[in-house]
Amino acid sequence: MGGGESTPADPPKIHFGQPWRDVKTVYLKNYTFLNSYKPGHPDVKNLRILLHGPVGAGKSSFINSVQSALRDRVAISAQTDAIATGCSFTRKYETYEIKKDDGSYFSFIFNDIMGLEEKTDMGVKVEDVKLALNGHVSKGYQFKSDLEIQENDKYYNSSPTLNDKVHVLVSVIPAGSVSILSDGVVKKMREVRLAASEMGIPQLAILTKIDEACPEVNTNMDKVYGSIYLKELVDKFSVLLGISPNCIFLVRNYHEEIDTNDDMNALILTAVKQMIYFGEDFVDKL
Template identity: 40%
Template sequence: MEFVTVLADKQVKVGEDFTLCCETNTGDFTVTWQKNIQKLYCVEGKHRTGKDGKTVFLQIKKAEMEDEGNYTVTIQNRWGSASCSAMVLVELDEWRIVQWKQDPMINALKSFRICSGDIRELRFLLYGPVGSGKSSIINTIHTIFEGHPHINCPTADLTCMSFTRGFKKYNIRNLPFAFYNLMGLEQGQSYRMHPDDIMSVLKGHIPNNYTFHPHAPIDKDNRHYILNPTLNDRIHCLVSVIPADKISLMSDEVIQKMKTIRAAASKLGIPHVVFMTRVDQVCIMTHRDLTKIYRSRRIKEQMTTCSNRLDVPMNCIFPVRNYQEEVKLNEQLNCLMLEAFTQIVRLADDFVKKSYCFVFNLF
């Protein structure tokens, strides 16, 4: 016995009815259904299974988030058995709106002016695990504004040690924005930054191109130390970078290091957000179509896990995708990154405004 046609993958919206069906070459068999390798227990009014001659079917009423999964049908008789499977993806109601036109966002960022004329540029600090995509974020933003693939910041994958060893500045074309990339957080002691150096970075004591020394944090006796940093020298927004497909696997040690850095920024009043990278690796729907990202059950679950592990509000988490293998620009990818970038620009500008007003009021 065998299948003449097999189950087909489905992508349905919340509340829709759908049917999975396939055809066999015989009508003499018994049928069992599974969902995610577990026996499917039919609920009256929700599921209906059956066969019509050589056709086998499963009907599901009013799709819900919990109906997403891999469905398998097995047919069996005294001559043998056969199975086939299909993936069902359920589109949730969109819970966050993205502008899927890049030009208005690019033009707004190109014409952006910092609230205080004394501040030359807004400064963003990226940090997170090795291979999470920090350097790729910088390259992706460069690519968007250059209009062609751009690689200026070396990247590491999730199995490598960090390429970043020092404190290096990356400007975005001729715009008033600058990124700084800390070395990737790793388990253990090797190549780590001293905690005091992190605070010095946030406060503006560390100059561009400084190389960190794990056992010798920079202090005022170091000739490179910026003794009296101005608001221009400080970090204006902290960006945690987390790979969506590794959130649950990250060690408690690395998570705690990230919380420590976030707490240091919070003490200084510096805003903090999370860029959740590699979203296409955790969700088939998003891999096929990035515009479905805020309809994806899987993405929402990963954002929730990220929120719980890092103690960060959901509205401070931005799923993004970086350029990796592409040789042509992708407007959907650009828009997702531009939405996240626009948010940190606004947060950094607000921080500068508040800090400037505070200093001004002292005098």
């Protein structure tokens, strides 16, 4: 045997710690809340939630995942692209309502937009996002990378009502991309956030694709908020974009499953419930 000194083994890395947010027991409670929710303001028929973020962030997939969680079956209404092209698959300003089993609709809607890109002449124009926040962009508008919507466009709403305006802005980012977001995308997202802040619109963020960023949660989906690595990503993103950690939520979108999962549903509906709370506070002040 050799006479050299033995090197002590590295201590095992602790991947999961004390959960910093409890969502395991709230799936049915959140569903009940969302199912019965009605906006308190008489001029608001549906609470409007606008999703924005870089290309491939999972905005459309999140809308599908919310629908799946609420209908307890995998559902697809927002079209997505499984091939990473680097260009936004969503080109139009889309509005999504979610239908209940009885034929009525949930009282909140999602707006999906073209993704943000690094270059100034690619992706959705920041000015278009600002106009959408104020309700000036109508469903069906085809985004242009080189020109914002014009006042003479048939999709330009010159006299938006409170119901047309956005009530909650949600930043959507893939968890694994937090550390590598380009300066150009971050600048655009902060510009949109600043515009929303000036309008008084509340803001949240969701980190998607948590299973890709932290594969361990695939078999520990109920321990997502105990992941030390995911908590580090939340804190990094908070500093990067200036969103408080208690306004950042972790989700895994449905993309390969054919059945719903209670743990995934709990993550998704927890985020949506908070969007509703923030949006309701906003319209209540008006």
